[in-house]
Amino acid sequence: MKASQFFISTLKEAPADAEVVSHKLMMRAGMIKRLGAGIYNYMPMGLRVIRKVEAIIREEMNRAGAVELLMPVVQPAELWQETGRFQAYGPELMRVKDRHERDFVIQPTSEEVITDIARQELRSYKQLPKNFFHIQTKFRDERRPRFGVMRGREFTMKDAYSFDRDKEGALKSYQVMYDAYCRIFDRFGLQYRAVAADTGAIGGDASHEFQVIADTGEDALVYCPTSDYAANIELAEALSLLPQRAAPTQPMAKTPTPGKSTCADVAALLGLPLQQTVKSLVLATDEKNEAGDIVKSTVWLLLVRGDHDLNEVKAGKVAGLKAGWRFATVAEIEEHFGCKPGYLGPIKTIKPVQVIADRTVANMADFVCGANEADFHITGVNWGRDLPEPDVVADIRNVVVGDPSPDGKGSLAIQRGIEVGHVFYLGTKYSKAMSANYLDETGKPQPMEMGCYGIGVTRILGAAIEQNHDERGIIWPAAIAPFATVLCPIGYDRSAEVKAAADQLHDELLAAGVDVLLDDRGERPGAMFADWELVGVPLRVVISDRALKEGLLEVQGRRDAEASKVPVAEVVAQVKARLSV
Amino acid sequence: MKASQFFISTLKEAPADAEVVSHKLMMRAGMIKRLGAGIYNYMPMGLRVIRKVEAIIREEMNRAGAVELLMPVVQPAELWQETGRFQAYGPELMRVKDRHERDFVIQPTSEEVITDIARQELRSYKQLPKNFFHIQTKFRDERRPRFGVMRGREFTMKDAYSFDRDKEGALKSYQVMYDAYCRIFDRFGLQYRAVAADTGAIGGDASHEFQVIADTGEDALVYCPTSDYAANIELAEALSLLPQRAAPTQPMAKTPTPGKSTCADVAALLGLPLQQTVKSLVLATDEKNEAGDIVKSTVWLLLVRGDHDLNEVKAGKVAGLKAGWRFATVAEIEEHFGCKPGYLGPIKTIKPVQVIADRTVANMADFVCGANEADFHITGVNWGRDLPEPDVVADIRNVVVGDPSPDGKGSLAIQRGIEVGHVFYLGTKYSKAMSANYLDETGKPQPMEMGCYGIGVTRILGAAIEQNHDERGIIWPAAIAPFATVLCPIGYDRSAEVKAAADQLHDELLAAGVDVLLDDRGERPGAMFADWELVGVPLRVVISDRALKEGLLEVQGRRDAEASKVPVAEVVAQVKARLSV
Structure with missing residues (x-):
C-alpha cells in the first residue's frame, strides 16, 4: 500500500x-x-x-x-433475567428500552x-x-x-x-x-x-488468566522461576514461613508506643524486626432475616505478619466469611476492642471476636501486637501461654517475593501483568x-x-x-504491526531512480507476502522517520540516491541501533527472513 | 473443512x-x-x-x-444534537442513558x-x-x-x-x-x-439505489430496456401521454352513477375507457404561527387519470406542498366540496381549492370526473370551456409500464427490487x-x-x-455461498475407497483455492443431498463406490437437472472452471 x-x-x-x-x-x-x-x-x-x-x-x-x-x-433482557444477571450485574451493564418499553442490554458478554x-x-x-x-x-x-x-x-x-x-x-x-x-x-x-x-x-x-508482562500492569503475577508454578496474586498460595512454632523466650509485656499505629513504626520504635510484629484487621459478617434486615453481626480479627498484606479474596474463602464480609465500622471496633484502630490485638478484647491467624502468624512466638489500649502494644506474646490458640488458621495473606513456591520447587517471584x-x-x-x-x-x-x-x-x-515501546514510540511485534515494513524513499518526488527503486521494491515485497507500506508523501526524512518510529513499524527500508549509487539500501529494525546496508537484490530476502514471512 | x-x-x-x-x-x-x-x-x-x-x-x-x-x-448524543437528528430521527433511533444519565444513541448510521x-x-x-x-x-x-x-x-x-x-x-x-x-x-x-x-x-x-432484482421486492424499479434510463418509482418521470389537448367534442353532462365511487366502476357503468376518467385526491397544507398553532389551512385538489396513481413524493415537490402536506380530513372535504369522497371533481366546489393537474390530465378532453354531488359524475368535461385551466400542471403520478421513457429512447418497463x-x-x-x-x-x-x-x-x-431459490432451497451465487463446493461421499464411514477418494479430493480442492466442505457426517444420501440443496451450495460432488469403480465422480451444479460423470483426475479442474476460481 x-x-x-x-x-x-x-x-x-x-x-x-x-x-x-x-x-x-x-x-x-x-x-x-x-x-x-x-x-x-x-x-x-x-x-x-x-x-x-x-x-x-x-x-x-x-x-x-x-x-x-x-x-x-x-x-433481550429476558435471557439475562433467567440467570438473574439482569439485576445482579450492576451499573456496568448498559440497559436500554426499545420503543415498546421492552428491556434490552448492550452485551458485555454472551453466556446467556x-x-x-x-x-x-x-x-x-x-x-x-x-x-x-x-x-x-x-x-x-x-x-x-x-x-x-x-x-x-x-x-x-x-x-x-x-x-x-x-x-x-x-x-x-x-x-x-x-x-x-x-x-x-x-x-x-x-x-x-x-x-x-x-x-x-x-x-x-x-x-487461568493470560497476562501480558508489563511493568505498568495492574495485576501482580506470581511465579516460580524454577518450576511451572504461576498464579495471580489473589490465588497464589502462601505457605507458612515458619515450619513450626518456637517455644516462648520472653515474658509478655505492655509497652508504650505513643502515636505509633503501624507495625513499621512500632518495630522501629522498639528496635525489633518488622517480622516480629503482627497486624490486626477487623472484618464483620452479618446474618439477615428473610426480610433482609440484619439480625446479628459477628466481628472477626484477622492477623497477618507485620510485613504482610491481607489477601481479601483468600479471606473470603475462610469458613464463616464465604457468604460475604465487610470491614468492621469504627463503632464496632471500639465496641469489641475498647480501643481505636492502630493498637488492636487478640488479647483482652471486651467482647469476644473470632480470631483468624495467617499460617505464618500461627507459628510465631514472642510476637508484638496491639494492646487494645491507645498508644500501647504488647511484646513477647505467645499462643497458648498468653492467649488461646486462634479460632482459625488459614492462608489469608498475599505472597511476597522470595516466599517458598507452593510446589516446593523454589522461591516465588512477582511480575506485573x-x-x-x-x-x-x-x-x-x-x-x-x-x-x-x-x-x-x-x-x-x-x-x-x-x-x-x-x-x-x-x-x-x-x-x-505497554510491553513494547521506547522514547520514540511503539515497537510492534511483526505479526500485529499495522504494517510489517515501511519503505522510506528520500526524494520520491524528485529522483526518478529513487521512485523506481521504491516502487519496484514495494511491488516485490507485496508479491512476497510482506505487508509493506511505501511512504510516498514526500515528507522530509526526519519527519518521515519519526512518524514510523512513533507508529512502531518493525522494519524500515530507506531508499536514497546516495546508497543506490552503491547498489545498496538501508534496512533497520525498529530496535536496531543503526541501519545495515543491504545489496538491492538481497533486500526482499532479508526482509522476509527478519519478519519470518 | x-x-x-x-x-x-x-x-x-x-x-x-x-x-x-x-x-x-x-x-x-x-x-x-x-x-x-x-x-x-x-x-x-x-x-x-x-x-x-x-x-x-x-x-x-x-x-x-x-x-x-x-x-x-x-x-454520544451531543454530536447528534449538533445536527438536530437526536430529536428529529424519531423512535427508530435507539436512545440510551449511561450510568451518569448522559444520552447516547446506538448508531443507525454515522454521518455525525x-x-x-x-x-x-x-x-x-x-x-x-x-x-x-x-x-x-x-x-x-x-x-x-x-x-x-x-x-x-x-x-x-x-x-x-x-x-x-x-x-x-x-x-x-x-x-x-x-x-x-x-x-x-x-x-x-x-x-x-x-x-x-x-x-x-x-x-x-x-x-442512486442499488436494487437486487426480485419479484418479491418491495420497490418498483422503472427502466427503459432500450436505453440506460433507470429510476425508482418515486423519481421516474411521467411524461404526458397526450402530446396536446384535443378540442372538445362532447357537451358537459351530469350523469347518475349511484354507488359508483371509483373511476373503474364509473367507466364500467358508462361504458367508457378508464383512460377517459379523472381521479380526484384532496390534500391539505397548514400554515403555523411561531407558537406552532395552525393559523390557516389550504385545500388542494390533485387530479390524475383514472388508471393512474398519485405519486406522493412527486406531489411533495409541487410549489406550495414542499413544506409538507397531509391528506384532507372528511370534514375539510365536505366543507370545500359539499360532497363526500367518491364523487369529487374540480367543477363547482363550494369553497375555492387549488387544482393541481397531472401532465396527462391537463391535456385530456371530454373527460369524466365527480360532480361534487353524491352518486353523480360529469361527462364531457373540458378545460377552459367548463372550468378554468388548472392552477398547476405537474408530474404527480407514478409511471406505468409502457409509458414513454423520459429520455425519448423507448418505453418504460418495471421490475421489482x-x-x-x-x-x-x-x-x-x-x-x-x-x-x-x-x-x-x-x-x-x-x-x-x-x-x-x-x-x-x-x-x-x-x-x-429472494432472487435465487427454488422449491428445494437456496441457490447461492458461488462468490457468496457458505461453501462453494460440497463433497458428498456415500458410505464415508463404511468404504475405505470412498473415504480415501473424498479425503484426497477435499485436500486437492482446498489446495486449489476452492472453499470446499466434506460432509463426513455419515448421513443417508437423501438426507445429505436435501441438506445441501436447502443450504444452497452451488456445486456438489458425489463420491460413491459404484462410480469410483468406473473411475468417475458425479458433479452436479445446484441448478443442473442432473449430475455429470467426471473422471476422478479431472474433477478439480472442472470444479475450478465451473466456479471460475
Whole structure:
C-alpha cells in the first residue's frame, strides 16, 4: 500500500487526558481517536492492528475446533433475567428500552445468549462436545473509564463457550482452549504468562488468566522461576514461613508506643524486626432475616505478619466469611476492642471476636501486637501461654517475593501483568439456570458442562504497547504491526531512480507476502522517520540516491541501533527472513 | 473443512413467523436464529456468507481508494444534537442513558461521527478528497421488524463517507463509489439495477439505489430496456401521454352513477375507457404561527387519470406542498366540496381549492370526473370551456409500464427490487451543521462537500435468496455461498475407497483455492443431498463406490437437472472452471 492511499495522522503531543504510555502513543500514532469517555474511533492505523489480532485469534480458534458465529450486540433482557444477571450485574451493564418499553442490554458478554442457542441446538450427547465463539463489540459502562483501550467502555472481545457432557469433557475442552491461547499469544509475539486464577463460587482449579508482562500492569503475577508454578496474586498460595512454632523466650509485656499505629513504626520504635510484629484487621459478617434486615453481626480479627498484606479474596474463602464480609465500622471496633484502630490485638478484647491467624502468624512466638489500649502494644506474646490458640488458621495473606513456591520447587517471584485473556471452567452454572440439557445415551436429560474463554481484542493493542515501546514510540511485534515494513524513499518526488527503486521494491515485497507500506508523501526524512518510529513499524527500508549509487539500501529494525546496508537484490530476502514471512 | 468440525442445523419446516421465502430458507438452512424481534444470531452457516460479502465489499472499497476505520456502536448524543437528528430521527433511533444519565444513541448510521472526525483531521485542501468507510453493527428500532434480515433491527452495514473541496469533486467521488458498487454487485453474482432515486431536500441528481432484482421486492424499479434510463418509482418521470389537448367534442353532462365511487366502476357503468376518467385526491397544507398553532389551512385538489396513481413524493415537490402536506380530513372535504369522497371533481366546489393537474390530465378532453354531488359524475368535461385551466400542471403520478421513457429512447418497463445499496450526494448538509471546514489555498475556511454510500451487508443475504431459490432451497451465487463446493461421499464411514477418494479430493480442492466442505457426517444420501440443496451450495460432488469403480465422480451444479460423470483426475479442474476460481 502507498501512504497516499492511506490515512496517517500523527501528533507531537498526546492529549492531556492520556495517562498511560499506551494511551498516549496510540493517540499520537493516530491509532485511536476519542469519541466519548471510554469510547474510541479506531482510526485506519489502529484498525489494521485489530484486524491482524482478530485474524490470528480466528485461525487458532478454528484450528482448535471452535466454530464461529455472531451473537447480537443488543440482547433481550429476558435471557439475562433467567440467570438473574439482569439485576445482579450492576451499573456496568448498559440497559436500554426499545420503543415498546421492552428491556434490552448492550452485551458485555454472551453466556446467556449462547446457552439459549445451546439448549435449542444441542439436544443429544452425540452433538457434544461443541465450542462456539464470536468476535463482537462489547459494552461495559465502567464507572471510571481510563487508560485508553485498556479500560474502555466499548471494546471488541473474542468470547468462546464450550459445551460438554461432563466435567471430564469440559476440562478437556478447557485444555484445548488453554493450548490454543498459548499459540495465539505466541503468534502475537508478546511476552505473556498464563497464571492460575481464582474460580470464585464455582470452585475447582480451572481458571487461568493470560497476562501480558508489563511493568505498568495492574495485576501482580506470581511465579516460580524454577518450576511451572504461576498464579495471580489473589490465588497464589502462601505457605507458612515458619515450619513450626518456637517455644516462648520472653515474658509478655505492655509497652508504650505513643502515636505509633503501624507495625513499621512500632518495630522501629522498639528496635525489633518488622517480622516480629503482627497486624490486626477487623472484618464483620452479618446474618439477615428473610426480610433482609440484619439480625446479628459477628466481628472477626484477622492477623497477618507485620510485613504482610491481607489477601481479601483468600479471606473470603475462610469458613464463616464465604457468604460475604465487610470491614468492621469504627463503632464496632471500639465496641469489641475498647480501643481505636492502630493498637488492636487478640488479647483482652471486651467482647469476644473470632480470631483468624495467617499460617505464618500461627507459628510465631514472642510476637508484638496491639494492646487494645491507645498508644500501647504488647511484646513477647505467645499462643497458648498468653492467649488461646486462634479460632482459625488459614492462608489469608498475599505472597511476597522470595516466599517458598507452593510446589516446593523454589522461591516465588512477582511480575506485573495486564490481563488480556481468561479461560474459565463454568460448570453447570448457566446450563442449570437456563435448563440447557442434553439427552444422554439413556435418554435422560443432563445439564451441559460449560467453559468460557475470552480475549480482549482491543485491549491487546494497549498491552502490546505497554510491553513494547521506547522514547520514540511503539515497537510492534511483526505479526500485529499495522504494517510489517515501511519503505522510506528520500526524494520520491524528485529522483526518478529513487521512485523506481521504491516502487519496484514495494511491488516485490507485496508479491512476497510482506505487508509493506511505501511512504510516498514526500515528507522530509526526519519527519518521515519519526512518524514510523512513533507508529512502531518493525522494519524500515530507506531508499536514497546516495546508497543506490552503491547498489545498496538501508534496512533497520525498529530496535536496531543503526541501519545495515543491504545489496538491492538481497533486500526482499532479508526482509522476509527478519519478519519470518 | 469437514462437516464434523462445523455446525450444521437444518429444519424441515420454517417457523410460523417467517413470512417471506428468504426468511424461511435462512431459518431452515440454519443460517440465522431468532433472538428477539428483528434481532438474529448469525449461525456459523450464515456468518460464512456475511464474511464473504464483507470481504468483497472491503476489497472493492480499498481498490476505490476508500480507507477503512471503525466507528463505535454507542455514540454520544451531543454530536447528534449538533445536527438536530437526536430529536428529529424519531423512535427508530435507539436512545440510551449511561450510568451518569448522559444520552447516547446506538448508531443507525454515522454521518455525525465521521463529520466530527473530518472536522478535526481534514484541515487543508491538500488532504482532500478523502473517503472513509467502516463495516459495523447498526441498530434501527423498526416499528414492525419483519422478513428476517430484510427488515431487522440489528444489522451489519458498510457505510462510507466522502469529503471533497467542492461539488465537482464530490460528484467525482460519487462516481468512483458508483463504479465500485457496480463491481461489488457484479462480484456478488447477483442481478441488480442501479436506479436514480429522489434526493429529497438536498436536490441535484446524485442519488442512486442499488436494487437486487426480485419479484418479491418491495420497490418498483422503472427502466427503459432500450436505453440506460433507470429510476425508482418515486423519481421516474411521467411524461404526458397526450402530446396536446384535443378540442372538445362532447357537451358537459351530469350523469347518475349511484354507488359508483371509483373511476373503474364509473367507466364500467358508462361504458367508457378508464383512460377517459379523472381521479380526484384532496390534500391539505397548514400554515403555523411561531407558537406552532395552525393559523390557516389550504385545500388542494390533485387530479390524475383514472388508471393512474398519485405519486406522493412527486406531489411533495409541487410549489406550495414542499413544506409538507397531509391528506384532507372528511370534514375539510365536505366543507370545500359539499360532497363526500367518491364523487369529487374540480367543477363547482363550494369553497375555492387549488387544482393541481397531472401532465396527462391537463391535456385530456371530454373527460369524466365527480360532480361534487353524491352518486353523480360529469361527462364531457373540458378545460377552459367548463372550468378554468388548472392552477398547476405537474408530474404527480407514478409511471406505468409502457409509458414513454423520459429520455425519448423507448418505453418504460418495471421490475421489482430489493434495495441493498445507496450512493448519495450529501452536499454540505452535515459539514455546515457541524462546521466541518477545510482551509482552501487562500487560507479561507470552506465547508467540505460530502457524499454517503451504504450497503446493507446482512440484507444482501435475504435479497440474494429472494432472487435465487427454488422449491428445494437456496441457490447461492458461488462468490457468496457458505461453501462453494460440497463433497458428498456415500458410505464415508463404511468404504475405505470412498473415504480415501473424498479425503484426497477435499485436500486437492482446498489446495486449489476452492472453499470446499466434506460432509463426513455419515448421513443417508437423501438426507445429505436435501441438506445441501436447502443450504444452497452451488456445486456438489458425489463420491460413491459404484462410480469410483468406473473411475468417475458425479458433479452436479445446484441448478443442473442432473449430475455429470467426471473422471476422478479431472474433477478439480472442472470444479475450478465451473466456479471460475
